[in-house]
Amino acid sequence: MSVASGTRLKFLDCNMRIGRAGIVRPEHILDAPGLIAEMDYAGIDRALVYHAWSQEWDPAGGNRQLLNEIAGLDRFLPCYVGLPHATGELGDVDDFAAEVSQAHGAVRLYPKAHQYCLAEWCMGPTLHALAEAGVPVLLEMAQFEWNELAEILRHHPRLNVVVLQTSYRVNRYIFPLFQEFDNLYLETCTYQVMRGLEEVTRKYGPHRLVFGTGLPLTDAGGPIAQITYAELDLETKQAIAGGNMARLLGLEWPIQGSGA
C-alpha cells in the first residue's frame, strides 16, 4: 500500500501572515524575504498573505502596508482585511471589492476582534459586493458562530467562504453545512480529523478543501503531510494543495513564473 505521489505537489498557502505583530517570538518570521526563505524550505510555491497590522491595528492601514511589503514579489497574493461598509473606513465597498478582485486577492474578516456583526444588517452590503466581484472571504473559526456562518452562506450563495483555523472537533458542525451549501470551503491547516481529508472528499467532493499553514505561527510540515500522505489520487491532492484556492482567486494553477 502506498500513497506516494511520485512527484512534488505545488502548494498555494491561503493562510500566512506577514508583518510586525504585537506579540512575537524570536523564531517568528515577519518580513517578505524571511517568508520566501521559509516557503523555499517547506516547498510552498505561493502564499495568500494578510498583514498583522490589518488584524491588530487598522484594516485600512494594514492593507496598504501589505501592498507595500509584497509589491513586485510574485510569490505572494494579497489577503485584505474587510470591515462593514457603513463606517466608510475602507472607502466605497464596490471600489474595495473591485480592487481586491483585480489583484486576485481575498478578504479576511475579524468580526469579534474588530467589534462588528456578520448579520445582514451589518455586513450584508460588503458581502454582497464581494460576492458580485467574485472575491472569496476567509473566516477563522474563533471569529464567528456557526449559525452566523450558515446565514452568510444562505444569504450569499455566490459568495465563496473559506473557514480557517478549525480543529479536529468540527465535523458535527461542518458536515451539515457542506451538505446544505455549495459555497463553503475548508482550510486544512488545523483540520486534523482522523482521515478527514478523505472523508470530506468522498462525501462532498475534492473541491471543498484548500491548503493553509498558519505560518509564521505554526509549522508547515504538518499541513503538508496531511495532503502528501492523503489516500487520494494525485489530481485531487494537487487540487487541495493549490488548485482549489487558485480557482477561487480566479487564477490558473500552477501559476506561471518564479516559484518554489
Add this chain to the structure above:
Amino acid sequence: MESVFKFALHMGEALKGELIIDAHAHMGTWYNFHIPENGTPASMVHAMDLLGIRTSIVSPHICIGPCYTEGNRAAYQAAKEFPGRILPFVTINPNYPESEIIAEIEHWDKEGIIGFKFHPQCHNCDACHKHYYPVFEFCQERGLPILSHNWTGAPVNGKDTLYGLAEMFPRVTFIIAHALSGWGPVDTNCAAAKALPNVMLDTTGSLLTYDAVPEAVRRVGAERIIWGTDNPFIDPRPGLGRMLMARISDDDKRLILGLNAKRVFGL
C-alpha cells in the same frame, strides 16, 4: 543533501527502513466529536501503514472517559489482533477504589505491562492522587514509564508535583504529554527535563507551534523527546509532518520518532 525524512514527506512515501513508534495513541470513538471509521484498531493500522509507523502504544478513549477497565481490555484485545503493531498502555482512573486499581495492575501484569497512561484532566484529579501510588510503586520496581496528560496537582514533598514525584520514584520515566504545544509549555517542560533525568517530553498535540521541536532539541537534546500523535483522536499525519520537516538532523529525528520509545518502553 536533503533530509531523507523531508524528502519522504514531500513525496508522500511511507518511512521504510526506519523504526517509527507512536508512543501516544488512543483508540475507538469519543463523545466530543466525530472520528471517521470510528477509530477502530484496523483503521489505525491502515493509517499507520500509509506513514510507515511500525507500532502504536494505545489507551482507548473509553479509558480516559467513563471506564478504564473496559478500555484496558479493549487495548489488550487489539494488541492480540495486531501483534507488534498495537501495544497497550494500562490506563488508571484514580477515582475508583485503590483495591480495584491494584487488582487491575495485577490482572494485566500477567499479560505483560510496558507502561501506564494517566489522564488527570479528564478524570478531574491531581497527578499525585493517592490512588496513583500503586502505579508509581509498581513502575519504580519494574523501571517502567508513565505517560500523563499533565503532571500538575498538589505539592509532593514540598515540591511541584512532577519534581516531587520524579525525585521520589527515580526509576520511573515520567513522560509529559503535549509537552511542546505552545511556548509556555515548551519553557516549563524543557526546564523540568533539564532538572530531572527521568523526565521525557512527548511531542503529541494539535498545536504545531512554529520551531518548537528544534528549540526543544537545542534545550534538552533529542534523546529526551518522544514522538506521539494522539491517533485517532487526531489524525497522525500532522504530527508526523511536523517532525519530518523540522530543522534537526536525521539522527535526531530517528531518536525522537522511534529509538527513544524503544529504549523507554523496553521494546
